[in-house]
Structure formats: C-alpha cells, structure tokens
Amino acid sequence: MFTGIIKTTVPIVSIIKKTNFHIHTILLPKFLLQGLELGSSISYNGCCLTVSNIQKKLVSFDIIKETLKITNLKILNVGNIVNLERAIFFNKEIGGHLMYGQITCTATLRKIIFAINNRKIWFEINKKKMQKYLLYKGSIGIDGVSLTICKVIKNYFCVALIPKTLEYTTLGNKKIDDIVNIEIDIQTRIIINTAERMMSIFTKKIIQNNSY
Template identity: 50%
Template sequence: MFTGIIQCMAEIIAIKEKKNFRTHVIQLPEELLLNLRLGASVAHNGCCLTVTAIKNNYISFDLMQETLEITNLGELKVGDIVNIERAAKLGDEIGGHLMTGHIITTAQIYKIITLENNYKIWFELSDIEKIKFIFHKSFIGIDGISLTVGNVIENQFCVYLVPETLKRTTIGKKNIGHKVNIEIDLYMQAIVTTVERILSPNE
C-alpha cells in the first residue's frame, strides 16, 4: 500500500526495450535506498512496480504490456522525471490516503487556472465510464499524489494545488495536454459498485 505522499522525484536513466515489455532504470537518493531489496514495491507516477535489479543507487523495474497500455509510463523517455513513493510500512503516517498503486485509467490536463497562492487544474478522463467513481471532496490519486476532488462536470474534474505540491511533484511541470495516471478512492469504488449490483435488475 501507499499513502499518496511523494517522497522524491527521480530521473529515468535508461530504458531497455523488448517486445511488449520494457525495463526502466532510475536513480534514487540515498535516503530511499535503506533496506530496499529485490522484489520491493515502489510507485512510479502512482503505479506500483517491483524492483528487479539494484546496482548502487540505480534501480531497475520491469513494465509489462498492460502497464504500458493503461498508464503514462509507456510514453516516458530517458531524462523524464517520475514521482516516487516506496511502499508504506506498519506504523508509517498516512499523510494522504491509502492507495494500492493500481492505475485504472489516465486523464489529460485541459485547463490550468492560476489563483492567488494556489492552482486549479481541470482534467478530462480517458475512460468516461470511470467518472461515476469520482465525487466532490472524494480522494483521488493523480500520478501518485493524494488529492481531493473539487468540482465534477460530465467526464471532467478539478483539483486545487498549493505551491508546495507543485514544487515537490512532477505535476508542477505539466502543461495542457499532458497525461496523468488516475487511481480512484477504493472505498468510493466499492460503494458505487455495490449499489450498482443491488439495483441491477439482472443480478
């Protein structure tokens, strides 16, 4: 599990391409290497990946075809920066909200509004069916960042960002048209799915 609090931004040092498969190599800071082992889970832009190789502070992760198709990781290139969070441990502070690292869809930034001391960013979902899980004031994971939903209109929603979030994550470097990974609130998904099943005449 993850908390949605980004621990660092890391650069992709190398990408090894194979058919329907690729390996990303990133460089982690010393403080995130403590007790890091093969098989450990590390979220990249909110997507849970498994450590497959460790060489000093260069860490490798394998990405399967489904991950490349569903997330924005397949569009990254060497030199790009990703949000990083290591898996939470028992006793860790939950500063954001509990997240699994399972991306269900992506969204594109279509409007950025600069306000006094904060930013308002509007997103448009790639899969309109998923908007049923997104509500005003519900939690949402955007590229691994735990955020609270503002308004929701059709297949679009907005979030408000303070300067500190823009500074400590990649979202501050994104522009209109950029794609982000979306993880919805697990509890909201469970509630909506349960109600749908109860009300469905075919069940």
C-alpha cells in the same frame, strides 16, 4: 500500499524497450535506498512496480504489457521526471489516503488556472465509464499524488494544488494535453459497484414479480 505523499522526484536515466516489455532505470536518492531489496514495491508515477535490479544507487523496474497499456509509462522518455514513494510502514503516520498503485485509467490535462500561492487543474478522464467514480470531495491519485476532487462536470474534474505539491511533485510542471495516471479510490469503487449490483438485483426481482 502507499499514501500518495510523494517523497521525491527523479529523472529516468535509462529505458530498454522490447516487445510488450520495458525496463526503466532511475537513480534513487540515498534516503530511499535503506532497506530496499529485490522484490520491493515502489510507487512510480502512481504505478506499483517491483524492483527488479539494484546496482548501488541505480534501481530498475520491469514493466509488462498490461501496465504499458493502461498507464502513461509507455510514453515516458529518458530524462522525464517521475514521482516516487516507497511502500508504507504501518508503524508510521499515514497521510494522504491509502493507495494501491493499481492504475484505473489515464486522464488528459485540459485547463490550468493560476492564482497566488495555489493552482487549479482540470483533467478529462480518458475512459468515460470511469466518470461515475468522480465525486465532489472524493479522493483521487494523480501520478501517485493523493489529491481531493474540488469540482466535477461530466467526465471532467478539477483538483487544487498547494505550493508544496507544486514544488515537490511533477504536477507543478504539467502542461496542457499532458497525460497522467489515475487511481480511483478503492472504497469509492467498492461502494458504487456494490450499489449498482444491488439495484440491478432489486430491479430484476421487480420485473420478475410483475411478470406473474
């Protein structure tokens, strides 16, 4: 699991593309290499990826069809910058909110509002059926960054970025029409899905009782 507090950003140094399968390689900073081994998990633009190869500071990830289908990793190129976070240790302080690296869908950047020392960015969720999970003051992961939704209008939502987020993540360099990975907060999904199932069961019982 992850916290959504990005530890560093790095460029992609190599991409090998095969049918329904990509291999991404990055140059990992020394402070993130400690204890890293094959099979370790890293949040890579918000996607939980497994380390498949380590050659000194060069770290590679295998990316399969399902991940390519759901995320923005399929459109990344060599030289593009990605957000990174190592998996959390539970004996340390946990900031942000708990994230699993399981991308729900993508969103497209539609509007940027500039202000002194902060910035607001509007996104359009690319799967309308996911808009029910967009809640005012709800947590959301954007390219692996833990953020709070500050406004929602149908399938559009806005987040506010502080200077540190702009400086230490890729979000500070995003442009109109850029596509980002979205992880909906798991607790939000569980609560809403459970409420919908209960309402469906309750409604069916009412219909059955009225049919007698």
